[in-house]
Amino acid sequence: MWYWIGFSCAWILFRIGFRLKVVGKSRIREAWKVGGVLIVANHTSYFDPPVVGVAYGKKTAFLARKTLFKKGFFAWLYSRLNAIPVDQEKGDITSLKRIIKELRSGNPVLIFPEGERSLDGEMKKGEAGVGLVIAKTKAPVLPMRVFGAYEALSRKSKVPKFFTQITVCVGEMIQFPEEQLAIKKREAYQDISDKVIDAIQSIELS
Numbered sequence: 001m002w003y004w005i006g007f008s009c010a011w012i013l014f015r016i017g018f019r020l021k022v023v024g025k026s027r028i029r030e031a032w033k034v035g036g037v038l039i040v041a042n043h044t045s046y047f048d049p050p051v052v053g054v055a056y057g058k059k060t061a062f063l064a065r066k067t068l069f070k071k072g073f074f075a076w077l078y079s080r081l082n083a084i085p086v087d088q089e090k091g092d093i094t095s096l097k098r099i100i101k102e103l104r105s106g107n108p109v110l111i112f113p114e115g116e117r118s119l120d121g122e123m124k125k126g127e128a129g130v131g132l133v134i135a136k137t138k139a140p141v142l143p144m145r146v147f148g149a150y151e152a153l154s155r156k157s158k159v160p161k162f163f164t165q166i167t168v169c170v171g172e173m174i175q176f177p178e179e180q181l182a183i184k185k186r187e188a189y190q191d192i193s194d195k196v197i198d199a200i201q202s203i204e205l206s
Helices: 002-017 025-035 048-056 072-078 093-104 129-138 186-201
Strands: 021-023 038-041 061-065 083-086 107-110 141-147 165-172
Touching: 002 048, 002 093, 021 025, 025 048, 025 141, 038 048, 038 129, 038 186, 048 083, 048 107, 048 129, 048 141, 048 165, 083 093, 093 107, 093 129, 129 186, 141 186
Parallel strands: 021 165, 038 107, 038 141, 061 083, 061 107
Antiparallel strands: 141 165
């Protein structure tokens, strides 16, 4: 219930307050047929998780820093919005198991390969852990690129700039080959992550 209340509020906020536009809806519908896909996107704003969730249009799990679940309002809120706590300082088997469970249940999971919001709006290098998740889950990957969220609410901003156009562009779904996913080395995981970043960066605003 709380997820759909939050989804409805976010839909109204971004559709009206930021004129949200989604390019590539046919690719999203193809992903719906698959069910358990890993959605990957650039990360420049606090707006990114709800923006991508609204653009995708289905209940989506997403990763959030474990520290956000410790106390206060956001700890209460994130636990009710299908967020998966992840420890960025060390390997987190619990979060990986939860991701696998969500995907096997046919639910999409949103991951930001950069691991944190960009300070300048430019994409950073992806983390090897993203490649590990893809290798372990063997799930198809749906790249998305969010345009305008940085201008609407950057990491340095204190208040959002309403009526800034936010556009989500969807790329082609990626299925990494089994032989690449079978290599259990950090270098191989980093290579997968690099390819994911390249796929996101190649998406142009249209």
